[in-house]
Amino acid sequence: MAPEKAYKNLDFLTGRDARTIRILAEYLEPQARFRRYRVTDTVVFFGSARALPRDEAERRQGAAREAGDPQLLARAAQDLRLSEYYEDARRLAFLLTQWSKGLGQPWKRFIVCSGGGPGIMEAANRGASEAAGISIGLGISLPMESTANPYITRELGFEFHYFFTRKFWFVYLAKALVVFPGGFGTLDELFELLTLVQTGKTGKHMPIVLYGGAFWDEILNLDALVQWGTISPDDLALFHRASTPDEAFTYLRDELTRLHLDPGPEGTRP
Numbered sequence: 001m002a003p004e005k006a007y008k009n010l011d012f013l014t015g016r017d018a019r020t021i022r023i024l025a026e027y028l029e030p031q032a033r034f035r036r037y038r039v040t041d042t043v044v045f046f047g048s049a050r051a052l053p054r055d056e057a058e059r060r061q062g063a064a065r066e067a068g069d070p071q072l073l074a075r076a077a078q079d080l081r082l083s084e085y086y087e088d089a090r091r092l093a094f095l096l097t098q099w100s101k102g103l104g105q106p107w108k109r110f111i112v113c114s115g116g117g118p119g120i121m122e123a124a125n126r127g128a129s130e131a132a133g134i135s136i137g138l139g140i141s142l143p144m145e146s147t148a149n150p151y152i153t154r155e156l157g158f159e160f161h162y163f164f165t166r167k168f169w170f171v172y173l174a175k176a177l178v179v180f181p182g183g184f185g186t187l188d189e190l191f192e193l194l195t196l197v198q199t200g201k202t203g204k205h206m207p208i209v210l211y212g213g214a215f216w217d218e219i220l221n222l223d224a225l226v227q228w229g230t231i232s233p234d235d236l237a238l239f240h241r242a243s244t245p246d247e248a249f250t251y252l253r254d255e256l257t258r259l260h261l262d263p264g265p266e267g268t269r270p
Contacts, residue, residue, distance in 0.1 A: 047120025
């Protein structure tokens with residue numbers, strides 16, 4: 001029997017000594033797939049994995065009322081409030097996909113991209129699917145949740161092991177970012193992207209939308225950073241706030257058109 005070739009040796013490839021190869025694979029394999037399907041730009045959606053569709057949140061609220069359990073009722077009220085953002089993300093992804101499909105420029109489709117999981121991520125992929133468009137899911141292997149929602153375009157669903165390679169692909173193709181209410185993961189992604197834009201490391205202007213004024217006004221007080229002198233007043237202009245799908249869509253459409261579709265010094269070509 002001939003000796004096994006190294007690239008067929010699973011014990012080696014999944015072991016410590018081949019970590020560099022696995023990291024490269026999480027760069028090269030997505031790159032090859034994006035090239036094959038002519039994916040050159042994305043609009044990335046971040047947000048809570050815990051957000052439910054409105055009908056499911058209403059069902060849980062009804063069940064909690066029947067049970068008469070105060071804790072279940074409180075949780076159901078939270079679910080219902082968060083479900084508004086699920087439906088808004090779904091609608092915004094629909095509007096963006098519908099608009100991008102009508103551009104007549106297949107190399108500039110501004111494809112909806114999410115983290116591939118449930119909640120806001122699912123809503124974004126779902127909205128794109130309902131507009132008969134393709135969408136991307138950049139999943140991550142986690143012990144506590146399944147990452148692949150059913151609305152991701154099959155050929156564009158990914159499962160990453162390393163957070164940093166997944167984050168690379170979030171940023172590298174992104175032309176805009178929409179940040180819905182979320183937890184630690186959403187805040188991590190938001191501040192990392194803000195830092196990259198602030199320091200010019202993205203190499204491009206990237207519209208960033210903080211979606212949901214009531215949520216972000218309560219969670220973030222970035223004006224305090226200006227008052228303490230740790231950021232510049234101009235840094236507060238790195239993002240735009242929106243509270244309705246139509247408002248967010250109009251801003252993103254106008255910015256993406258100005259930056260990537262219009263001819264001139266600011267407009268870019270693929």
